[in-house]
Amino acid sequence: MQNAFRTYLDAGSTTPVSDADFARICAAFKSKKLKKKAFLLRAGEVCKHYALVLTGALRLYSVGDKGSEHVLSLGVENCWVGDRESWVLLTPSPYYLEAVEDTSLLLITHACMQELLRTVPAWAELMRGVNRRQGIATQKRLEAAISSTAEERYVAFLAQHPGYEHRFCQHLIASYLGILPETLSRIRMKQLAAKTQSAEVLS
């Protein structure tokens, strides 16, 4: 675990992390393992910890009035997951955070994060990068939700997250993209047909 985390740190910061700083960073986190289908956060609770995924996969979702689930984000290795608003403001969260596979996480409270950001410059740099990338990704996802067709969204999703298709089931992906499972299935059939057709033309 320490090794994976160290690699993650070194990749994200231009200044090398000293051993003393690394010890300080490690002390701010606690590790946690979740079995598949276990929850890190349930609606109504305060999201005490933001989590860095070491192995496994999770989904953050809300449940609508009519019982429908809306997947807000999917996270795999090296992703940060959690309800940012609840974590920062300590307000009750409207979200559930559930492990989709057996998962190993590193957890940090907002207070510990603040302390690290103040005391370890390399960590501050790393988090600025994480925030920037996350900001760009969420912005893109928002735009897709608002302005793209279901098909465009699915194509963009596959391009951006090549591995996700095999790790998350179809109805989770449909919910993540904000489309009906039936629509997603229709799009997939159409793509499959187009692929076999072009294969026939080639042969």
Place this chain on the structure above:
Amino acid sequence: MNQVRLGYWHPFGNPPTSYRFSAFFAHVMQVLRDYIDQQTRSTISDADFALVTAELLPYKLRKKQFLLQAGEVCQYQAFVVQGALRLYSVDARGNKHIHVLGVENIWIGDRESWSQLTPSPYYVEAVEDSELLLINCPQAQKIVRTVPLVAELVRIQDERNAIATQKRLHDAISCSAEERYAAFIAQHPSYVQRFSQVMIASYLGISPETLSRIRAKLPLASATADRDTF
């Protein structure tokens, strides 16, 4: 790099150093200073603030002028001192999609293009006459490194942006058009007067017809409808 290469109206042309003594410069910098103090709940020292002002470029846009057009690299993030802007893209069918509406004390620009120097798919256009402060990526990194209070400001802004975008995404995925409009006016009461209905509809990802139908149903919104027609 510091030269404004855009050919739009600019009060200084290629600004001579003397512009740093103009009343306009003093005014926009005071607005920025108040903003930094208020956001960080602290007071920036004169020495630190001098480091900040050295990197920022005051700039004016008239209504309908562009700070950025699709295909260009977004050289600058703009801090809005006064005015209103929108950031939008145009899809293959020619439809505009508004992603950001910005008014006073908001940063606007394509962050991805700005930090990676890739061509941007967006337009940033002034919706009103606007006064801005521009900063490019190396300059921003420089003051983040040298002025701790600015690093703190960036952190606070990142946090706030992340929360706002997360909320907006959640609403886009899981709320009805009506709920989204209600949340929008609750969060940005003044936007209804400053941006046209077509722009707000595009920002919310609904058709203008749907928005007009929703507004007709809301007593609060229809009261301001007359004003919007002017």
